Amino acid sequence: MSGSAAILLSILIPLVGAGLIALNGRNPNLREAVTLGTAALLFIVVLTLLPEVSAGGRPQATLIEMLPGLPLAFEVEPLGMLFGLVAAGLWIVNSVYSIGYMRGNNEKNQTRFYVCFAVAISSAMGIAFAGNMMTLFVFYEVLTLCTYPLVTHKGNEDARRGGRTYLGILLSTSIGLQLLAILWTWQVAGTLDFTEGGILSGKASGAVVGILLLLYMYGIGKAALMPFHRWLPAAMVAPTPVSALLHAVAVVKAGVFTVMKVAVYIFGIDLLRDTGHGQWLAYIAAATILIASLVALTKDNLKARLAYSTVSQLSYIVLGAALASSWSVIGGSMHIAMHAMGKITLFFCAGAIYTATHKTEISQMDGLGRVMPFTYAAFLIGALSIIGLPPLGGSWSKWYLALGAAESDQIVMIAVLMISSLLNVAYLMPIAARGFFLPAPHSPTLGEPHAASVGAAAAPQTRGIREAPMFCVVPLCLTALGCVALFFFADPLYRLLEPIATP
């Protein structure tokens, strides 16, 4: 299969899948089979692109000329390859998990859920493989819109309010700031193609670069740079599989991926370094890392805590772009994969706990670790990976980020990274510790197993293991193993990403 066909197929396959899912709404088993089949097929197609890209090839495809000089065009480079692989690969695991979660909780409108999910993946592929900023922007907006029904899935007052924040922030930043930045870039540079070394170098200087960078960084609301991060906690009203794949992987990673793309291919690392505008961006990112971690400490709701943790971790990647050194860019890009694997595990665990016990607050989860040992073990591994301890994947990206900070003489940033790791310990480890070591609360109202009246809800103080459905537990074990695997097989990742930092 040629490169360009694979690119177009990877966008088309989830869309066709969405159509088939919609047609099979009356037959849930067939519908889920379609989802899984589509996900597997997509991953294989994306995988076929890997050898060519690793060998230095840049497969291209052009769809249609939307505006004169601005086609919907695609080009796969290492960063996009990485993002594409992460999103497509985790979609398979997440689909398995979705089946367990959605059925375990008897959610309504499951067909709409799977359809929107497939469309979201399609647009994530479009973002990953976009060949110019225009194409990226198009899919960026589609991703915002097709995830809105997922965020508001429950359809109650909370969902409505969450959806409003979600759409309000994401659309207003992208239309108000990012689109303006894109138009300005088009005016200044005369092109929007992603080009090695950047398209703005030599075309813009001084204050213009600074203002453009500001417009881009805050315009890419999905990167959740403070103070435009509120949408991410708001999105937590969605069912957990959505939070897991979209709001820990696809959507937020689309944001930081765009940040990386803009930094590397629109501005160019050299321009950012030479003009010194990366400097203040690094401080904003550092502030976001620390403040979001502190906020996470105060949250008792597990998903809210994880959401703020995501806000904090996303800024690692922005920091990688802002430091504008080859190590930091590699570290930041690697963090896309490392954080994705770790955070999806944590969200899977949160969803599994909810499915099994209907608990959402951390303070209610004492002693659960002994009832759900697999879930809690996976949680521990995911948490350690986020913290950045070997032998887990997260340690590599932090390592390279710290190297990058040293390379650009930003010793403060090394300190920020270290403090952040400590904060991660402070907000993640208590969850696991409470689960394993604290005694379960003795509240009779929660414990009585009223003849399966609560469905899958199991009481923590009943002896023995009461895990969530298999469809929930197996995926989270797989992603936990993935965190370990990423530590030992980080080398291919590094080799894949090397060209973007050393043009």
Place this chain on the structure above:
Amino acid sequence: MIAAHLPALQIVIPLAAAPLCLLLRKGDLAWALSLLVSLIALAISAVLLSQVLAHGPISYELGGWAPPWGIEYRIDVLNAFVLLIVAAIGAVTIPYARRSIADELPESQLGGFYTALLLCLTGLLGVAITGDAFNLFVFLEISSLSSYVLIAMGRDRRALTAAFQYLVMGTIGATFIVIGIGLLYMATGTLNMADLGARIPALGANRTIIVAFAFLTVGATLKLALFPLHFWLPNAYAYAPSAVTAFLAATATKVSIYILLRFFYTIFGPAFQAEDLTLHSLFIPLAVIAVLVCSTVAIFQINVKRMLAYSSIAQIGYMMIGVSFDTVTGLTAGMVHLFNHAVIKGGLFMALGCIVLRVGTCQIDDLAGLGRRMPLTMFAFVLGGLSLIGVPLTAGFISKWYLVQAAIELDDWVVAAAILGGSLLAVIYVWRVVESAYLRPAPENAPDEVSEAPWSMLVPTYILIGASIYFGVETSLNVGVARAAAQFLLGGAG
């Protein structure tokens, strides 16, 4: 030989068919005739546009009288484009109107309705096609008078006051235009627009010309509802029958903008208003206020039709921003939006008409739960709304792209920010409807039998909504023709 007379047929066929509709009396027969006529008009306008694009402007001497004595129909890229818009909207509205109007009007009025609709179509096409200033006024009156009748046919009794309000304002506008034309005739001795265009520069900016210009400008801006001369529009759109709203919203104000362009560029020449009078320093602030204020007002409407009407005034502001920039990009942007907005707003009003047919009202609270009960209609509304906001892959995005680009070219950052700010306000008013339809349960006392709209209404709705997506992806028709027209206007007369 018939091909040579296409410009005349464009007008004569609907004009001749209009009284026939009244004679036919039976609603369905009148409808069938109107449909046939509207399709012929569309075909003719398409042929004319392709001829103009291939061979340049067409001049047609009505009755064989040579201009400047006789009336000339003169078709260049600009008005061929407008003709196509008007004829296409007509051809989509009439199939839609059958069910919608049969529900809103008594059988006895149907013949009269189609007569008025065809007359309105004739008038709008005539305004666009003619090359004679006085003839333009005549056609404008034909279209205006028939649209007062159409609006007054609304089921709500407030339609009568709305029509009366529009009648007063429209008549003032038309009178201003005829005064302006009279003054021009006094100064130059001709009514042919090309002839006027040739003679006025020689006269320079003398007082008669300036006064004529002022009358024409105010008259045209009244008709196109530029802020603050827009007060007739919300009521007229809100209380007219649904099909009429869709038709007028997509055509009447667009044709008025065409009149303004024609006056500015063909008769007075771009130098006159841009350099001698610096009119853009007046128009751009007004247009920006229109965008921001009317979008904000739209947010607070509880009647969705009124909401879209205020949105229309804001969108007219966008067109005027583009037109007032006096650059190729700006004019292109204005005209692209003229086209795109016709398609988008036509589609949205049609979707709303489907809701009115089934639910009976279009108060925002009555839309609760409709996402489930009328999924196709509401989905069309959402797509149209996204296009109105200017989300990528929709026509609205293309408009915004060119508008902001035109503003950036002139380093006009305030206007660029206002254009994007207007989009954000659009998000709010569109999303109020979406939330009501999808995220609120249907009211307890809601009629159970609310079901999807009939196909005869859904298909035209989806044609326009589909077009608003299509022209957001494949832009060679709307952008290409608009750019050719912009270059023609600036290059031809400058």
